[in-house]
Amino acid sequence: MIYEHIRTETDGRVARITLDRPEAMNALSVALMEEVGQALALFGADDGVGAVIITGNEKAFAAGADIKDMARLDYTAAMTRDFPFNAGGWEALNRFRKPVIAAVSGVCLGGGCELAMACDLIIAADNARFGQPEVKLGIMPGAGGTQRLVRAIGKAKAMELCLTGRMMDAGEAERAGLVAFVTPLDSLQERALETARTIAGHSLPSTMMIKESVNQAFESPLSSGLVFERRLFQGTFATADQAEGMAAFVEKRRPDFSHR
Ligand code: HXC
Secondary structure, eight states, rough: OOSSSSSEETTTTTTEEEEGGGGGGTTTOOOOHHHHHHHOOOOOOOOOOOOEEEOOOOEEEESSBOOHTTOOHHHHHHHHHHTTTTSSSHHHHHHHSEEEEEEOSSEEHHHHHHHHSSSSSEETTTTTTEGGGGGGGOOOOOHHHHHHHHHHHHHHHHHHHHHHEEEEEEEHHHHHSSSSEEEOOGGHHHHHHHHHHHHHHEEEHHHHHHHHHHHHHHTTOOOOOHHHHHHHHGGGGGGGGHHHHHHHHTTSSSSOOOOO
């Protein structure tokens, strides 16, 4: 597949999508997000892929939706086209069932922060800066910023960030619970790959069920979430990987998962 605004590659069971509009700080144009959707569709259908990394470049994960595109939008166009969800990548990511890691360096703003938060976990380089600066443009977050940020870091801090539009650095983001861990910039890709390899090396049915169950925590009261989790847990006993994982433990060897 030839892309114009992203690059993709696979390394064993790990796939990587690199946002590639450096001249615009990886601003998320509709065309770029279409390509993200196409790449996710391919990786989702590929049995050889167990985890995906989405990353940018050293200066920018993504500086938000493309302001030059948006400057031409009016309400009718935004509403009737359902902007930004007219670009397939947003819903594709929301629906994507395999684990996705955002490996973030540089600015991660607006739609960029929303894209990172739509991933399952964020690993940040020490130069990463996060924010929802839409308020400074006379708009507001529109792809999950006001919803996922408050769930990630709580109301007070989410309100403060969305209402002031200020950026927070990687250390503050880690303390606030937005990112899983911070690593020096020069080790970001290696640490993300290492984490993705660990995840992709586990049983795919198992990691998919864990992802679905953790996400369910945001959707349901505790009592139904616990039932949801228990049913998925019980379902793991129908997989070949459960038998292999437990046999390997008993036999003191590494499991050889078939992802079935
Ligand atoms: C389009 C962008 C862009 C963006 C940067 N650029 N951000 N183009 N959309 N979001 C372009 C600049 O116009 C410039 O192009 C080039 O990238 C380099 O940017 P500079 O501003 O010159 O770089 P710098 O001084 O280092 O500042 C970096 C920055 C700043 C802090 C990231 O560019 C900035 O504040 N960008 C906007 C961030 C923002 O407001 N994001 C939220 C967008 S709204 P030229 O051609 O001039 O060299 C949003 C809504 C989401 O995301 C809704 C749902 C998806």
